[in-house]
Amino acid sequence: MRSRLLTRLDAAIAKARNPVEVACLKAERACFLARQGQMAQARLLVDALHTQFAWRPHAAVSAWLSLAEGLHDYYTRLGGSARDRVMRAHALSGAAHLAPLRALSAAWLAHMDMASHDMARMVQHVREALQGAQPDHHSARSRACLVVAYAYHFAGDENRALPWYARSRFHATADGDEAHLSALMHNQASLRGTQARLAAMFGEASPEATRQALLSSESITRFDAGIGTAALVSLVPMMQAQLLTHDQRWAEALALFELHFDTAMADGLERMKPCFLADRAWCRLQLGEPKPALADAEAAEASLRQPCDLDDRALAQARLAQVKEKLGQAREAALLRERARSDLQAHRSEQERLVALLDEALAEIAPASA
Incomplete structure (x- = not known):
């Protein structure tokens, strides 16, 4: 197409x-x-x-x-x-x-600020993009609105995110930008998948939420195939592997991890390496492969010394605690659980600050102007 x-x-x-x-x-x-x-x-x-x-x-x-x-x-x-x-x-x-290009560049800087968790600069660039772009400057507005939606969603407030997703979709559709619609689907599915995984590890597991996230990922695969998207091809299969791990479909998850792990690292997903390795270790352990599981667990712990988002650190350490427990290393498991809970608490605090930051930054921008 x-x-x-x-x-x-x-x-x-x-x-x-x-x-x-x-x-x-x-x-x-x-x-x-x-x-x-x-x-x-x-x-x-x-x-x-x-x-x-x-x-x-x-x-x-x-x-x-x-x-x-x-x-x-x-x-x-x-x-x-x-x-x-x-x-x-x-x-x-x-x-x-060049006001239109300035607004578009600001929107992309906001996107990259969000990816690097520089929230203060992200809201500044979002505000600049939305205030500087004309109502029909769809490329700048679709990107800026997507960043806002993703930020609210990441902060755990999907209700605030949904109207911004809708605005982003409106501008992308008006622009005929199918690649942006793909990105929007990726972001929603990824965050819903992360929320399902956090619930499974730290709260009340929801198999239905996991299955819905898997269905969303399959929809992305079909949509991308239809429009010919070939960017960062490891994103969806690695997300699917993590969700399949939580759905206890160990063999399917392990097959995806083994097939796409190296590509994911080449695509720049090193920040998620601890999560990938910890989940892969758990799959190997469930499938009766203790030695490779231990090797993956040790590699995951080593990779936690590198930059890693707080929610991913929490998930990786919680999973590693399960692996260590099953391997009979109760002391190490207890320490990992304590660290996971601490990282989760810090992540929750970060979410609260982000919502407040977004609300303040966007207060001067009328919803209709987005």
Whole structure:
């Protein structure tokens, strides 16, 4: 299925006569291709534009190319260099008084701020994007609204998140941006899956919530296949592996972990490595493989020394406590449970602060303007 956004961009490129306008549209096309996972095509387009404007740089083209390169880096490996390039696009568009691109860059910076848990900067960039984008600037608004939805959802308040998901979906649909609709589905399913896993490990397990999250992940797989998305292909199968672990479908989960673990690391998912290894250890243990299970558990503990989100740390340590208990290491299990509960408490406090931060930042923005 060919994207309506891509069709519209191609038509605009064919119609444009000004070389700078054509170049900016082509850079926007490269942004879309990167988000869809068509990295080689995006790179070729960016390289051709760099060559074309090497001897006569133009501020608008340079700004759009910075954004395109940032998204290429981000969707290749969630790399830190992506943010630097998007910051350059943000700065260049501001200096050149390119308000639409400035708002779009701010929305993408908010997205990256959220991914790195820099909540203070995230709300600043969200507010800038929503206040700077015109009502029909769908690409900036769809991204900014998605960040707000994801942030509220991550903070445990899905009721506040749902209207923002709806606004994001409205703008993406108006823009014909199927790649964004895919991202929206990914975010919702991922957070619902995390909530189901947290409930299973620390509260009252809900097999129905786990199954619903699995169904959502299957819908994403079908949708992505239909629109030709090939970006960060390990995200969905690794999410499915974690959910299958909680659904006690050990063999299916282990098969997905083994098939996609290396790709997930290459895709930039190192922050989730403790969770992946801990769940894989539990699957191996349930399937009668104690030695490989112990090796995975030790690797998971070692990886906890690296940066890891609080909710993922809590989940990994809670799972490792189960593994240690089953292996007869009661003292180690008790220590891991204590650490898991402490991390969960810190995560809950972080959620409360995030809701307050979002409410304050968005108070001046009328819902209709989003």
